[in-house]
Amino acid sequence: MSKKLLLKNDHVPYINKLSVYREHGGYSVLEKTLKNTSPENVLEEVKKSGLRGRGGAGFPTGLKWSFLARPEGVPRYLVCNADESEPGTFKDRYLMERIPHLLVEGMILSSFALGANTSYIYIRGEYFYVARILEQAIEEAYAAGLLGKNILGSGFNHDCYVQVGAGAYICGEETALLESLEGKRGNPRIKPPFPAVAGLYGCPTVVNNVETIAAIVPIIEMGGEEYAKIGVGKSTGTKLISASGHINNPGVYEIELGVPVEEFIYSAQYCGGIRGGRKLKAVVAGGSSVPILPTELILKTANGEPRLMSYESLGDGGFATGTMLGSGGFIVMDEDTSIVKNLYTFARFYHHESCGQCSPCREGTGWMEKILHKILEGHGTLKDIDLLWDIQSKIEGKTICPLGEAAAWPVAAAIRHFRSEFEDYVTNPESIKDIKHYYRLQN
Amino acid sequence: MPLVTIDDIPVEVPEGTTILEAARMIGGDIVPPAMCYYSKLKTSGGYCRTCIVKVEQGSAKDPRPMPKPVASCRTTVMDGMVVRNITSPENLEARAGVVEMLLINHPLDCPVCDQAGECHLQDLGYEHGKEETRFEFPRREFEPIDIGENIKLHMNRCILCYRCVKVADQITDGRCHGVVNRGEAAEISTYIEKAIDNDFSGNVIDVCPVGALTDRTFRFKSRVWYTKPVDAHRDCAKCCGKVRLWNQGEEVLRVTARKDKWGEVEDTADGSTAWICNECRFDKKHINDWTIEGPSKIDRHSVISANHYETTLRNIKADTIKMMGSKPHGDKVTLGTGALDPNNIH
Known part of the structure; x- marks a missing residue:
């Protein structure tokens, strides 16, 4: 049986309610931490746990937190990245929908460690109903004195807000997210400076994924060393x-x-x-x-x-x-799947979601989509496959933010591993009219 | 002061200097082209990616190379940094890729574009572009719009450098124009095609590197190489009054700010940037409005103003970069010596 830390209570009825969440041990970690532990100890436990960012890049969370600049008299912010828009990813939605209090508890714990008195949960526009669930959870937490001034008599003040985005994949990039949170157009910023030095409103900011922040709760509960024993x-x-x-x-x-x-x-x-x-x-x-x-x-x-x-x-x-x-x-x-068709779907997505700020991504994503469409329609040439390869190499690594890479990698990998299928689309377009039939014959 | 080596040429620069600025201090062929960076505008640069360079050694302290090409206009130098621009074939290839991206949706309507002859994209295309396009789809199209009675916006030609947005933000009040939509559909626009009504709005024309924003009082009057630029000034209550007139005979066809060899508006003696007001730009079109100082020194390497337009045409298939190599950039061409004489262009 696998070990469950985050989803151990996900099937408990009404676990989204504070009372039920508390019956199952919720907020006990927060209470203990605020009473007995210092922020430095929390940071130390997170470092020991070896937790890596769950949003995609896998950067060690403890290290990210330790980079946070701490100048005197300047507020620090924690921002939770709930702009989960990567096709094929829906884990954060499930977590927030089922156990919103786990995220809220993680937000307060993390903010305590970082010395942040304000935190934001930036959630994608399409998750408007999840935002409502989170807002209800936050309201309950305020009423129970778990948020607001002098939390549980510890002297720690914290406010947590939910901000709904307007439906842009690019706002999952942390600096675009911060721009959007500030009320501007969600364009990625040019780095450096990194958010740890100048993030939200120019203040030091940590941006973490939903799952990362939720994982802080079991880490503090069991201790960083114990957590590090799980996994490989x-x-x-x-x-x-x-x-x-x-x-x-x-x-x-x-x-x-x-x-x-x-x-x-x-x-x-x-x-x-x-x-x-x-x-x-x-x-x-x-x-x-x-x-x-x-x-x-x-x-x-x-x-x-x-x-x-x-x-x-x-x-x-x-x-x-x-x-x-x-x-x-x-x-x-x-075996019935057309890789070319699938790639076209991905390419169309990245074309649609490019912010348009830097040239290789703005122009290249559309170009790749057009070529893939041409190949799919049976009008492609063998040269088009090489051209696709060349275009992706001209995008990768040349852009401001990682959306360029995100658009280029799937194209490169599909050609790398399934080139023969692209060639079939070009040289024998008749055979692919009935995709199912075609692929069955292959095996 | 940090010591940086660009294409094997060492230079010592003040703390906080960008790689691009350091390269400009050295000058010559090693200066990366810049389409969106504008030293007089804060937070400009980083968007077009034409100025990318390879950082072979991050600094003396941390000699690791940077994993990706960096935008030289937005990367500050570190002591002991080693940068490769034109001595890295890989970097030139990457830049050619960026230039291709900038051109695939560009209409290439230079023959009917007012910017031709002083267009940075035209220069970039000649120097770094390929002879043929590999893009075979319909190009992106927008309707040209008038933003105010003096400015024409041709979005088809725009490369989204954001310079005009920065001008609107930083030197005019009550900004009403910016970027709408996203990705390939992104366009510079004003809110519901509202006119830009501002004393300094005309400066967006001067900063535009391409023919996207043009002066409606000059449109289709002449080609820029048929005009004679002279420096002139007048007492203006709104701006510095130091301008460049583009004349044909006694007629003032166009008034612009004075630009330096990087195509940026020059600084005045007191160090502020010599932006000019709309009154000087659009309304003072009589030679008697101005005190003429003398012919302007055209200090740019534009294919047309440097008078190697014909050579370029003849050798269009030759390696352009190699060809440009023998002719150092920043060639000083003084007007009247025939450089812009219409008789020299056939």
């Missing part, structure tokens, strides 16, 4: 995985990092195998922007070792034969 190597703790695609049991799963990918896909405890007993074709392991991997590479690394659900194991082999854990958006594709 530098991938400590548990991770929420949003499993979707052609599997029998799509949904959000909390896994102990280090579960073999094969077990995750085929075990009845998790995805429960591929729908209709079909064969696995490919997996996008961490949300649409990470490289797609074919069956042979997602189940085993290039060295023949079993691939595990961890930051290191999924990244093994670099982008040539590996991928990334990313945000945990695990998209499974069976």
Whole structure:
């Protein structure tokens, strides 16, 4: 049985209510911490836990917190990034929808450690109903004296606000998020300075993912060292995985990092195998922007070792034969899936979501989408495949924010691992008219 | 003072200098082209990515290279930094990619564009672009709009450098124009095509690197290379009154601010930037309004003003960068010596 830290009470009825949450031990960690511990100790425990950012980049949270500038007389902010918009990722929504108080408790604990008296939860516009759930939770917390002035008699003041975005993927990039939070157009800022020095309203700011902040509660509860024992190597703790695609049991799963990918896909405890007993074709392991991997590479690394659900194991082999854990958006594709069609969907998304600030991304994302459309329609040439490869290389690493990479990586990986399929679209467009028929013949 | 090496040329610069500014101190071919950076406007730069360079060594203390190319206009130098611009083929390739991106949706309507001859994108295209486009889809199109009676906005030509937005933000009051929509559909606009009504709004024309914002009082009157620029001034209550007149005979066709060799508005003696007001720009179109100082020194390397337009045409298939290499940038061409003489352009 897997270890559950975040979702251990997710099926308790009315766990979104403060009274029920408290009956199940909620806010006890906060009470103990505010009474007995100093902010430095909380930071120390988070460092010891080895927790890595759950939003996608996997940067060590303790280290990020220790970078926070602490000039005298300047407020510090904690911002929770709930702008979960990566295609294939829906774990934060589930967490906030089911157990909003876990996030609120994590926000207060983290703010206590950072010395932030104000925090914001920036939530994507499409999650307006989740924002209402969070607001109700915050209201309850205020009424119970868990937020506001002098929390539980500790002398610590904290206010927490929910801000709804207007539906832009780019606002999940931390500096674009801050711009949007300030009421401006959500364009990423040019770094440096980093938010830890000059973030929200020019003040030192920490921006963390929902899951990261929620994970602070079990970390403080069990101690950083205990938390670090869960998982494998530098991938400590548990991770929420949003499993979707052609599997029998799509949904959000909390896994102990280090579960073999094969077990995750085929075990009845998790995805429960591929729908209709079909064969696995490919997996996008961490949300649409990470490289797609074919069956042979997602189940085993290039060295023949079993691939595990961890930051290191999924990244093994670099982008040539590996991928990334990313945000945990695990998209499974069976043998009937057209990789080209899937890539076109991704490319259309990035084209739509590019903010338009810097040229390679603004122009390149649209160009890639147009070429993919042309290939899909059966008008492509072999040259177009090389052109696609060249365009993605001209975008990757040349942009202000990582959206450029996010748009370029899926294109590169699809061509790298499934070039023959692109060539079939070009040289034999007749054969792909009936996609299902075509792919069945392949196997 | 930090010591930075750009393309093997060391230079000592004040703390906080950007790589681009350091390169400009050295001068010559190693200066990265800049389409969106404008030293007189705060927070400009970083958007167009044409000035990207490779940082081979971050600093003396931390000699690791930077993992990605950086925008030289927004990256400050560190002591012991080693930068490669034109000595890195990889970097030139990356820049060519950016130039291609800037051009795929550009209408390439130079023959009918008022900016031709003094357009930074035209220069950039000649120096870093490829001969052929690989883009085979319909280009993005917008309707040209009038923003006020004196300014024309041709969004088709815009490269979204944000310079005009910064001007509106920083030197005019009551800003009413900015960027609307996002991604490929992003456009410079005013709120519901509202006219820009402001004493200094005309400066958006001067900072525009392309033909997106043009002077309606000059549109289609002449080509810029047929005009003779002279420096002139008048007593103006609103601005410094120091301008450049673009004349044909006795007729003043256009008034602009004075620009330096980087295409930026010059500083006045007291160190402030010599932005000019709309009255000087649009209303004083008579030679008697002005005290003429003398011919302007055109200190730019534009393909047309430096008079190697024909050479470029003839060698269009030759490696342009190599060709430009023999002719140092910043060639001083004084008017009257024939550089802009219409007789020299066939």
